[in-house]
Amino acid sequence: MASQIDSVLARLDEDVEAGLERLKALLRIRSISTDPAFVDDCRQAASWLAEELQTLGFDARVRPTPGHPVVVAHSPEQSGPHVLFYAHYDVQPVDPLALWQSDPFEPVVRTDANGRTIIVARGASDDKGQMMTFIEACRAWKTVTGRLPVRVSMIIEGEEESGGPSLPGFLAEHAAELGAADIALVCDTRMWDAQTPSVITMLRGLVAEEIEITCAGMDxxxxxxxxxxxxxxxxLAEIIASLRAPDGRVAIPGFYDDVDEISPGLRAQWSGLGFDAAAFLGKVGLSVPAGERDRSVLETLWARPSCEINGMSGGYTGEGFKTVIPAKASAKISFRLVSRMDPDKVRKAFRQHVERQLPPDCTVRFTDHGGSPAITVADSGLELGRAIGALSDEWGKPAVITGSGGSIPVVGEFKRLLALDTLLIGFARIDNNIHSPNEKYDFESYHRGIRSWIRVLGALSSPPSDADSGPALP
Incomplete structure (x- = not known):
């Protein structure tokens, strides 16, 4: 297999410029999912992808949904490990257009101030460039060997940037077809740093609540x-103040009941990442961490739950002054969840806590703004260990296991509806300007991203061996 991988890598290096032209063609399609004016463009992007995958021998079709269509593709291989690859073809709006240095939908390849070759266009990083690293890896395997080393299914949606409303229903309807895979792969994340690849195995969940306190019947x-x-x-201020203890812990009774500790090996690896907490906070004008005092900043971001006040309103907030006691005050509050925390249980505990704080003559109204559980993949296992090894081989240094403080709902849906764990392997960089003007993708990220997927697919195809028995962490 090693010599075969080398042959595929060599062919990819010869063909990478042709792959770049294919990426440019996709980037020219204005697939903005949030704006109804671009409905036809979203359909065009889906059709373009289906046709490209058909040229690689996939049974690829554009499937309708209540919103933008989904592309589903299956490779012809009938045996061996089976992976489900997810990506999205839709992109964010380009506003403010005046801040772009070039047409957002006419990709430009240029050298930046640091001497790096970059691809500038809306979607270059999020997620068309990332998606095409996987598709081009499949192309290279097919070109050299005539087949893929593993069975590959793909689902590529067109509503990720607008909340993904159609995908859960689509997954539920086609669970038997899509849930036949062994593992899901997502390429919509970033590397730890410019030269250190990572696999994200922890995504925090979310509970979003709005509360409205009413006292008198009028202002x-x-x-x-x-x-x-x-x-x-x-x-309201007293209720909000009661949500955290002086040591930074969330003070809602039972909040930490289902929170697991990370393994010693993972904690040691995170300690060795060289994360500079002072620089991280300093970039936004802060200096003192506000979370649990006995935890590192990385641990509080990736592996500990949080409670944040996202908005507050009540009384007169316009120009000048108005001496009023308002009848109502409200706040929007979100919780990030980890490990085994149940969103419904957290929501119930929060509401009970608020109700216990209410004085006489006051009532509270709660509004549910949604929720999703956290996702955690065990830091051991065949697929994770092999992915770590393949990434390390490509980048010449150990790949790392990291977490994410945010939430990627589709990963939760894969677990809930398809019973699939997910490996999040991305090659974006922190300065890619995703969702912002002048979005870019480093050519090195694109090229070595393809090479990385070639290695990962090859590694996943090998039969189990004694080397697979150990943990992914050193």
Whole structure:
């Protein structure tokens, strides 16, 4: 297999410029999913992908949904390990257009101020460039060997940038077809640093709540009712203050009941990443970490739950001053979840905590703004270990296992609806300007991303051996 991988890599290096032209063609399609004016462009992107995959021997079709279509493709291989690759062809709007240095949908390859060759266009990194690293890896395998080393299915959606409303229903309807894989692969994340590849195995879940406190039946004059009337702003402030303890822990009873500790090996690896907490906070004008005092900043971001106040309103907030005691005050509050935390259990505990803080004459109304569980892949296992090894071989240094403080809902849907674990392997860099003007993808990320997937697919195809018995972590 090693010599075969070398042959595929060599062919890829010869053909990488042709692959870049294919990426440019896809980047020219204005597949903005949030704007109805681009409905036809989204269909065009889906059709373009299906046709490309058909040329590689995939049974690829554009499938309808209530929103933008989904591309589903299956390779002809009938035996061996089976992977399900996910990506999205839709992109963010380009506003503000005036800040772009070139046409967002006319990709430009140029050298940046650091001497790096970059591809500039909307979607270059998120997610068309990343998606094409996998497709071009499949092309290289097919060109050299006539087949893929593993069975490959793909699902490529067109609504990720607009909330993905159609995908859960589509997955549920086609669970038997798509859930036949052994593992899901997602290429919509970034490397740890410019030369260190990573596999994300932890994604935090989410609970989003809005609360509205009502006291008097109308706004009151603060001179006439001050001291006598309960102020909902004060009540809300006290409730919010009660959510965290002085040591940074969330103070809701039972909040940490289902929170698992990370393994010693993972903690040791994170400690060795060279993460500079002071520089991380300094970039946004801060200096003192606000989370749990007995945890590293990386651990609080990736492996610990959080409670954040996302918005507050109540009373007069316009120009000038108005001496009013408002009738209502509200706040939007989100919780990031980890490990085995149940979104419904967290939501119930939060509401009970709020209700216990309410003084007489006050009522509360709760609004549910959704939730999803955290995703954790064990830091051991055949697929993870082989992916780590393949990435390390390509980049010439050990790949690392990392977490993400954010949430990627599709990964939760894969687990919930298809019973699939997911490996998140991406090659973006932190300065790729995703969702911003002048989005870019480093040519090195694109080229070595393809090479990485060639190695990963080859590694996943090998039969189990004694080398697979150990943990992915050193």
């Amino acid at each position: 009151l004059h603060s001179g006439s009712y001050g001291n006598a009337a309960r102020n909902p702003n004060q009540v």
